[in-house]
Amino acid sequence: MSYCVETHGLIHTFSKQTVLNNINLQVLEGSIYGFLGPNGAGKTTTLKLILGLLKKQQGSITVFGKSFGQNRQDILKKLGSLIESPSVYGHLTATENLRVLQKIYQCPKERINSVLKDVGLSDTGNKKAGQFSLGMKQRLSIAVALLNNPSLLILDEPTNGLDPNGIIEMRELLKKLNHEKGVTIIISSHLLPEIEKLATHAGIINNGIMMFQGTLPELIDKQQQASSIMLETNDPPKTIQIIIANDIHAHIENGKIMLPVISKLTLADINRQLVQHDIDVYEINTIKNDLESIFMNLINN
Amino acid sequence: MELSFIHSFQSEWLKKKRSAAAWLTIIGGFFIPAIILVNRFIDSSLLREQNTSNHLWEAIYNRCWQFMALFLLPMGVILASSLITQLEFKNNTWKQLHTTPQRLTIIFFAKLTVILVMMLQFFILFNIGIYLTGIIPAVFFRNVPYPLEAFPFVSLLKANSMFFLDSLPIIAIQYFISLQFKNFLVPVGTGLAMYTASMIGLSWKYGYILPYSYSALNLNFMKNKGAVNPSANIHLWSIGYFIVFSMLSYIFYINKKEKG
Numbered sequence: 001m002s003y004c005v006e007t008h009g010l011i012h013t014f015s016k017q018t019v020l021n022n023i024n025l026q027v028l029e030g031s032i033y034g035f036l037g038p039n040g041a042g043k044t045t046t047l048k049l050i051l052g053l054l055k056k057q058q059g060s061i062t063v064f065g066k067s068f069g070q071n072r073q074d075i076l077k078k079l080g081s082l083i084e085s086p087s088v089y090g091h092l093t094a095t096e097n098l099r100v101l102q103k104i105y106q107c108p109k110e111r112i113n114s115v116l117k118d119v120g121l122s123d124t125g126n127k128k129a130g131q132f133s134l135g136m137k138q139r140l141s142i143a144v145a146l147l148n149n150p151s152l153l154i155l156d157e158p159t160n161g162l163d164p165n166g167i168i169e170m171r172e173l174l175k176k177l178n179h180e181k182g183v184t185i186i187i188s189s190h191l192l193p194e195i196e197k198l199a200t201h202a203g204i205i206n207n208g209i210m211m212f213q214g215t216l217p218e219l220i221d222k223q224q225q226a227s228s229i230m231l232e233t234n235d236p237p238k239t240i241q242i243i244i245a246n247d248i249h250a251h252i253e254n255g256k257i258m259l260p261v262i263s264k265l266t267l268a269d270i271n272r273q274l275v276q277h278d279i280d281v282y283e284i285n286t287i288k289n290d291l292e293s294i295f296m297n298l299i300n301n
Numbered sequence: 302m303e304l305s306f307i308h309s310f311q312s313e314w315l316k317k318k319r320s321a322a323a324w325l326t327i328i329g330g331f332f333i334p335a336i337i338l339v340n341r342f343i344d345s346s347l348l349r350e351q352n353t354s355n356h357l358w359e360a361i362y363n364r365c366w367q368f369m370a371l372f373l374l375p376m377g378v379i380l381a382s383s384l385i386t387q388l389e390f391k392n393n394t395w396k397q398l399h400t401t402p403q404r405l406t407i408i409f410f411a412k413l414t415v416i417l418v419m420m421l422q423f424f425i426l427f428n429i430g431i432y433l434t435g436i437i438p439a440v441f442f443r444n445v446p447y448p449l450e451a452f453p454f455v456s457l458l459k460a461n462s463m464f465f466l467d468s469l470p471i472i473a474i475q476y477f478i479s480l481q482f483k484n485f486l487v488p489v490g491t492g493l494a495m496y497t498a499s500m501i502g503l504s505w506k507y508g509y510i511l512p513y514s515y516s517a518l519n520l521n522f523m524k525n526k527g528a529v530n531p532s533a534n535i536h537l538w539s540i541g542y543f544i545v546f547s548m549l550s551y552i553f554y555i556n557k558k559e560k561g
Contacts, residue, residue, distance in 0.1 A: 051400050053561040076402035083561065087397035089388065091319045103312035104401045144397065 002065065004029040004152055004184040005050060010059035012045055012208075019045050020208045023059070027186055027201070032178050034195030034216075035188040037205035043188040044084055046205070047156050050186075051081055063152065077105075080150035082158055086137035087144070090130025094121050094140050097129055098147055105148040115143040118173060120166075134161030142170070146177075153177070153185045159194060171198050196220070223288070224261060231257040232283040233274060242273050261286065309403055309411035317415060322384035326419050329377040330426025333365050338434045348438045348445045357448050361434050362457060369427065370464060370516040375499075377423065378468050379492030382416050382475035383485060390483045396561025409554050413547065416472055424461050431457075463536060467515035470542035474512060477550035502529075509533035512542045 003026050010023035020042045027033045037043045048054040050061055052072055061068040063075045088097050098112040116122045119139040124132070129140060138161045145153060153174075159167045175198065177183040189195050195202060195216075202219045204212040212222060233239045236252050243250040243259055246266070250259040262270075267284065274281055317323045341348060351357055389395045398408060432452060439447040474495070479488035492513075499513035508514055508529035515535045 048396075048559075048561070051396075053396050053399055053559065055558045073402045073404065076400055079400070081397075081400050083396050083400075085393055087392065087394040089316060089392050089394060092316070096315065096318065100312050100315050101397075101401065103308050103315065104403060106308060141397075 002029050003027060003062075004031075004064060005033075005186065006062045007046070007050070008060045010046065010049060010056075010061070012042075012049065012054070012057050018208055020049075023205070023208075023210055024213075025050075025203060025210070026213065027184060029184055030178070030182050031201045032174065032185045032187065032199045034199030034202040035186055035205070036190065036192060036195055036202060037188075038190050041190075041205045042208040043205060044156055045208075047081075047083060047154055047186070047188060051079075051083065051154060052076075053083065077148065078151045079154065080145035080148060080152070081154040081156075082138075082141045082145045083154075083156045085160070086134070086141040088129040088132075088137050088140050090128060092129060093126055094124045094129060094132075094143070097140060098143060101144055101147050107148050111147055111149070115146045118146060119143045120169060135163060135166050138162055139166070139170075142173075149181075151183060153183055153187075155185065155187045157188055157190075159189070167194070174198060192223075227261045227286060227288045229259050229261060229267065230283070230285045230287050231259070231281065233257065234280040234282070238277065239274060239279055242277060242279075243270060246270060246273075305403055306407050306411060309407045310414055313411045313415045314418075316388055317385065317419070320384065320388060322381045322388075322419065325377060325381050325384070326423045327426060329373060329381075330423045331430045333368050333373060334427065334430025334434045336368075337361060337364050338437060341434065341438055342441075345438070345442065348442055352435070352439060352446050352448050355450050357435055357450050358431075358453050358457070361431055362460070365427070365431050365434070366460075366464070367520065370520050374464065374468060374516050375471055375492075375496050375513055378420065378471040379475055379489060379496065381419055381423075382472050383479040383488040383492065385412060385416050385419075386476070386479040386488075387485050390485075399560040405555055405560075406551075409551055413472075413476060416476060420465065420468060420472065424465060428457060428461065463519055464516055466536050467519050467539050469539050470512035470515065470546065473543045473546035473550065477546050477553070480550060480554050504528045506530055509535055509538060512538075515539050 005025060005027040007023055007025040010020050010025070011018065012020040023042070023046055025035075025046065035043050035046070045054065049056055050063065050068070052068060056069070063071075064078065066075060068075055089100065092100070094116060095112055098115065102109060102112060113122065116124075119142050121136065121139050121143060124136070129137060132140065138158065142155070142158055145155065155174075159170055162170060171194075174185055174187070178185055187195070187198065199216055201215055202212070203210060204219075212219065231239060232255075236255060236257055239257050240250050240252065243257065246269075248259055248262060248266075248270075250257055252258070271281060271284065341351070351360070354360070389398060399405070435448045435452075439445045471492070475488055475492055478491050479485075482488060495511075496513045499508075499511040500517065502508040502511040503514055503517060506528055509518065514529075515538065518529060518535050
């Protein structure tokens, strides 16, 4: 397996505060790597270090198998990026913004119309980018990232400001780039559903520490583990006794009984036992935990 | 290296299209000649005599440069130099620029070159303005002939070159400050403070060490009138300041911890 991006022991501090602690990122070539974490977890700092926007303090970074420090230009030639908020020149049109970059990349001029079409901005004409909505600016930034036909795309929260339709279109575009052109994509987000629908691999970071790294099925498995079942009955203490008697750990939370995810058969069996013991069952519900809960679960583990 | 510098320069040049810096260059270039022209129209009775004189160009040139060198040129340079870097801060594009496959050295010098070429553009427009100030009255007044004296191209080129040289320290210092600070007020405020200090320093014997004073000191009447030691070679001081601050600026830029 060859890694497109690999970091070893990345440590970064801002005024004596450690914001990244021993980050070992491994992004497989041809994968879509969802980089998840709450705001302030260290996602942007990691991506900025990979792109050379921050001076590396400790650790190593290799991109396309080469050290970033020694091969900065070669690497950046094959890379497209969008970091945080949109980077566009407000006094220029969409085409002019891309012309500015086309001059540097020296890619064919036809690429400008092509990427504008890809992101749905081909009919903006003479409208200045400063008059664009946030979503349109974000699309233009993505067009900029795609201009040089990159082999690696690094996108930091690219769907910020996009409407639901825009998010779907963006997802389809990224999937297409990955499937048809084999572009490796690193996409950061704090929204798990967004990553679930797109990524093949995921990394979760919290407080500068890598909490999880693996394939998406492995992450979904973690999510499953972090999920729970909620039962509401007329007699919680007696319900707990019956559940524990079945060797299942359970506890009461706000008058409701919480137990880990169990098989459908076991759940049906427990329900039957409760009814047999004259307990009224009002509700049985599976609570799928959100990303934050998974973080908590991972941290607690 | 050379080719990538040209591409980088072209890219930087495109960026300033329709920007405040670009408008400042055009408006600033024609501003003083336009005022002098209006003044000539107001005193229209003198036009014939002026246009037949052998010193027409020298007279217009001196009047234009008097205002330009003392105030507008330093102010224009302060603003234009600061606005070029402000384009990146304002649009949040430093990170985009610094992830393009070009050496930081090239980015630094491409931007500096854009400022220098803009200055050159400004000087060209200013001199076109001077020329138009001389000939336009002849278009509107039948009794006013076109200037009899030929346009002294070579001597004006020489004189302009000196003013250009004398503006270099301001460019280098403003570029240095504006690369360091996101807030536009910092370079502009510092520039204004430096300019004021330099103007006050014109009455000081060692005023020639003040880097924002050279365009004023280059005016003939200032040289003779002021207290500044007239034997000091202000052009050499200009070049010295330009080299020192350009180098300083480059070192600070390259070693910046956060590049976007």
